[in-house]
Amino acid sequence: MLVAKVALPIKLHQVFEYIVPEELQSSVSIGYRVKVPFGKRHAIGIITTVSDNSEYDIDKLKVIDEVIDNCSLFSHELWQFLLWAADYYHYPLGEVLFHAIPVLLRQGRPAAISETLVWQLTEQGKIFDSKQLSRSVKQQALLNAMQTNQIIEVDHFSAAIYNGLHRKGLIDKVAISTEVIDWQNNILSRPSPFQLNEEQRYAVDEINQHLCHFSAFLLDGVTGSGKTEVYLQVIQAVIEQGKQALVLVPEIGLTPQTIRRFKERFDVPIVILHSAMSEKARLAAWLQCKSGEVAIVVGTRSALFSPFDHLGMIIIDEEHDSSYKQQEGWRYNARDLAIVRAKIDNIPVILGSATPSLETLNNANSQRYHHLHLTERAGNAQLAKQMILDIKGLVLSAGLSQPLITQIKKHLANDNQVLLFLNRRGFSPLLICHDCGWIAECPRCDKPFTYHQKQHKLICHHCDTPRVIPEQCPKCGSTHLVPIGFGTEQLEKQLNLLFPDVPVSRIDRDSTSKKGALDNYLQNINLGGKHILVGTQILAKGHHFPDVTLVGIINVDGALFSSDFRATEHFAQIYTQVSGRAGRENKTGEVILQTYHPEHPLLNILLQQGYQAFAAQALQEREMTLLPPFSYQALIHAADRNNQHAPQFLQKIEDWLKRQFDDSSLWLFGPSPANQVKRAGYYRWQFLLQHTQRTKLQMVLNQLVSVIEQWPEGKNIRWSIDIDPIDGW
Ligand code: ADP
Ligand code: ZN
Numbered sequence: 001m002l003v004a005k006v007a008l009p010i011k012l013h014q015v016f017e018y019i020v021p022e023e024l025q026s027s028v029s030i031g032y033r034v035k036v037p038f039g040k041r042h043a044i045g046i047i048t049t050v051s052d053n054s055e056y057d058i059d060k061l062k063v064i065d066e067v068i069d070n071c072s073l074f075s076h077e078l079w080q081f082l083l084w085a086a087d088y089y090h091y092p093l094g095e096v097l098f099h100a101i102p103v104l105l106r107q108g109r110p111a112a113i114s115e116t117l118v119w120q121l122t123e124q125g126k127i128f129d130s131k132q133l134s135r136s137v138k139q140q141a142l143l144n145a146m147q148t149n150q151i152i153e154v155d156h157f158s159a160a161i162y163n164g165l166h167r168k169g170l171i172d173k174v175a176i177s178t179e180v181i182d183w184q185n186n187i188l189s190r191p192s193p194f195q196l197n198e199e200q201r202y203a204v205d206e207i208n209q210h211l212c213h214f215s216a217f218l219l220d221g222v223t224g225s226g227k228t229e230v231y232l233q234v235i236q237a238v239i240e241q242g243k244q245a246l247v248l249v250p251e252i253g254l255t256p257q258t259i260r261r262f263k264e265r266f267d268v269p270i271v272i273l274h275s276a277m278s279e280k281a282r283l284a285a286w287l288q289c290k291s292g293e294v295a296i297v298v299g300t301r302s303a304l305f306s307p308f309d310h311l312g313m314i315i316i317d318e319e320h321d322s323s324y325k326q327q328e329g330w331r332y333n334a335r336d337l338a339i340v341r342a343k344i345d346n347i348p349v350i351l352g353s354a355t356p357s358l359e360t361l362n363n364a365n366s367q368r369y370h371h372l373h374l375t376e377r378a379g380n381a382q383l384a385k386q387m388i389l390d391i392k393g394l395v396l397s398a399g400l401s402q403p404l405i406t407q408i409k410k411h412l413a414n415d416n417q418v419l420l421f422l423n424r425r426g427f428s429p430l431l432i433c434h435d436c437g438w439i440a441e442c443p444r445c446d447k448p449f450t451y452h453q454k455q456h457k458l459i460c461h462h463c464d465t466p467r468v469i470p471e472q473c474p475k476c477g478s479t480h481l482v483p484i485g486f487g488t489e490q491l492e493k494q495l496n497l498l499f500p501d502v503p504v505s506r507i508d509r510d511s512t513s514k515k516g517a518l519d520n521y522l523q524n525i526n527l528g529g530k531h532i533l534v535g536t537q538i539l540a541k542g543h544h545f546p547d548v549t550l551v552g553i554i555n556v557d558g559a560l561f562s563s564d565f566r567a568t569e570h571f572a573q574i575y576t577q578v579s580g581r582a583g584r585e586n587k588t589g590e591v592i593l594q595t596y597h598p599e600h601p602l603l604n605i606l607l608q609q610g611y612q613a614f615a616a617q618a619l620q621e622r623e624m625t626l627l628p629p630f631s632y633q634a635l636i637h638a639a640d641r642n643n644q645h646a647p648q649f650l651q652k653i654e655d656w657l658k659r660q661f662d663d664s665s666l667w668l669f670g671p672s673p674a675n676q677v678k679r680a681g682y683y684r685w686q687f688l689l690q691h692t693q694r695t696k697l698q699m700v701l702n703q704l705v706s707v708i709e710q711w712p713e714g715k716n717i718r719w720s721i722d723i724d725p726i727d728g729w
C-alpha cells in the first residue's frame, strides 16, 4: 500500500493524500506531477512525500489518475529552497511550487520541448511538374516556392493549401531536430574593452576567490562606477568553470542597454526571461536552463525560481529596487530569497547598487556580507555639482521656476541635454469644478482621478479604472472644469512651448508601455545633440545618458513629509539615482533641486555628504526606534465590502495574540485602516506584528496562521499576510 501526499495550487495550508495504484507504484516520487481527482473535477498536483501509511482512513482516500513526469521537476536544492520559502512566507506550498514552474507545466503539459514540425517536399514533390497544378493557382505557387527554396512567410499560404499538397503526396510534415549546444567546451568571451580600475580589480579578485562556496557580497558603487563591468568579469570566471549564472534585474523592459552588454560580451547561450514571452518560449527556456544548455539567465524577480543544472552565481542588480518584492498573491522578496538560494546551492551571491537598502547595509556592517566599494566613476567621469533652489514665492509654470528655466537654456545652448524628473504621470492629478469645487473621484477607491490629456481620459492611478472626461459638473452643471496641479504630460507641453526647437522625450509608464518604445527613446537620446528628457522614476533605473549635463528635480516636498518610515530611504535612493544620470565621460554635470524647504535636514545631509552619510544616520534612527532592519515585521491585511468584517477579524487576531503570548518584545499595532482605505470597492484594514527576533516572530505566525485558518470569520473577507512588508497597504 502506497500513499502520496500531493500539493495542489489552492489557497489552503494543506497537502492532500492519495492512494497510488499498484501499476503506478514504481513511477512515483517527490517532485513529480500527478493528475488527481479533486472535488468534482481533476487537478494537477505535485507529490511532496510518498509513504506506506496514512493519517486518514485509507478507505476514504481517492486514487491518483495519472503520473505525468518521469523525473522530478525540481533538483534537490531547488526543492529545499521552495519548501523553505513556503514556510517562511506562510504561503501554501502548492501555490509556491506552482508559482515556480511555467504555465504550460501547471496545465499538465509534458516537461519536454515539443518537436517543431515543418513541411518538406516528398521525393515525388521534388520532381513534380508544378504546371500540372494549374487548377489551383495557390498550390502551384506554394510548390514552386518550395522547389526553388524561397523563403515563405508564415501566414502567406493557408493551412488548406498545405493540406492540399499533402493529400497529393507532394509534401509531408517532418520534425526538425533541436541540436543541443555544448557551450562549456566552446566558451568565447570578447575581451573587456577597457582596463579595470583598482577598485574594480579588487572587487573582481575578491569575488573570484569565493566562487566555490556560499558568500554574499554587497557591491556598493556610485552610479557609473562600473558595477556592470564587475558583473561581466566574474560571470566570465563562473562560466569558464562550466557553471551557470543568474542575473536578476528590476525590469527587463527598462534595462535594454544592460542586456545588450551581456549579449555583446559572451558567445554562450543567454536566456532573457521577460513578461512578454510566449508560454511556449518560457517552457523551452525553463527546460534548457534545467538541462544546463543555457549559460546565463537574465530575468526579473520570478527568474529566481528557474531550475539550473549547476548554478554557480546569483547577481541582483539594483538590489534596493522595490520591484524585487512581489506585491500581490505570494508576497516574496526575491532579493532576500536569493541569499537563501545561494546558501542552499553553496554559491556566491552579489547584491549591487549605488544606493543599497538599509537592510543590506546593515548586513554588510555586521559582516554578514563582504562590503565592496566602488567610490569613483569609471573612466574620466566626474560626479555632478548639486544645489538646492528655494522656490518659495516664485512663479511656477508647470512646476518650472524662472531660475531653473534659465539654467535649462544655458545647458541647451551648449548642445547638451537636460533631464527633468517629476514622479507623477498624466496631465494633472485633479480635475475640479471651478464653480462648486466638485472633484472627479474614482468611486471604487474614493481617490481623485488623474487627468490624461493625450488619451483624453480620466484614469484612477490606484485601480487603473478609466473614465470619459465629463462635459459638465454632475453636481452643479457648470462646464468650467479645470485641471489642478501638473504631471509629466503637462510639463512636456510647457517645455514644447518654451523650447520649440528642442526635442522633448517624455519617459513614463504611459509613453513606454509599447514594446521597444523605451529603447527607441534611449537610442534617440544617445544620438546626442540638444534634447530634453522628462520622466518619472523610470529615468532613475541605471540608464546612461552621456550628454545629459543638467538634472532638474521638480517637486520633492511630498516625500519629505510622508508618514511612512521608509519614505526618506526611498527619496534618498531616487534622488541619488536620478542625480547620478548627470555628467558622464568628460562632461561635468549639475543637479538642481526645487523645494519649498531648503533647510530640511534630509536634503542637506544628502547633498552635502551623500547617500552613505544619509544611510548611516537613517540606520541609527532605525536602531533607536527598533524599526527594521533592527526588528522584523509581518503585516496582516484584511478587506471586505461592508467595512465591518475586516476590522472585527483583525481585532479577534489581536485578542488571541494577547491571550496566547506574554512577550514584551512582541509589539502589536492595530487594527488600523490601511494606507489606502478603499480600493477597487473593498475597504482595507491592517494589523502589524513586530518582534526583535525573526525566529520568535516566525513561531508566533506559525501558530497564528494555523488557528485563523479555522475561524469562520475568515470566510467573509479577503485576508493575507505580508512578511517583511516594504510599505503599508
Ligand atoms: P554602473 O553599472 O556602476 O552604473 P557601468 O558598468 O555601466 O556602471 O559603467 C559606467 C560606464 O563606464 C560604462 O559606459 C562603462 O562602459 C564604462 N566603464 C566601466 N568600467 C570602465 C573602466 N575600467 N574604464 C573605462 N570605462 C569603464
Ligand atoms: Zn460644479
Ligand code: ZN
Binding pocket: 442, 443, 444, 445, 446, 460, 461, 462, 463, 464, 465, 680
Ligand atoms: Zn480606483
